[in-house]
Amino acid sequence: MPVASQTTRVQSILLNGYHGEPTRGSVTIHEFDRGYRIRRAVAGLGKWWGVGLLTVLIPVAHFVLVPSFIAYGLWQFVQRLGTKELAADARGTCPDCGVEQTLELAPRWRAPQLVTCRHCHRGLRLTLP
Ligand SMILES: [Zn+2]
16 A cells, blocks of 8 residues: 655646736645545544534533534545645735735635635636646
């Protein structure tokens, strides 16, 4: 069995707004191999089932909390198992208002995707150069 690992690369991106030239930015992408995805999925499942187990001690509320955390744990497991690339630390300059900022991305990396400028609240399109 190969050693489970995680590799990181920095990808440059383009941001397109309503007008003006597209601007450049960058995003850090963590790539997970199969073994790492499985470990990450099991860790997520264990964490939420652990929380679910603790809520057994809360009277009445446990009827809702325990099944909710079990379901959420399963959902996390499936999500993490399917996440091959995770985006983090995305930065760029808004082509419309010119403010440099940290961008809020979808957790699972994909391009193109839509992002919102934190300053002027306009929708921007993130693409690869
Ligand atoms: Zn803006």
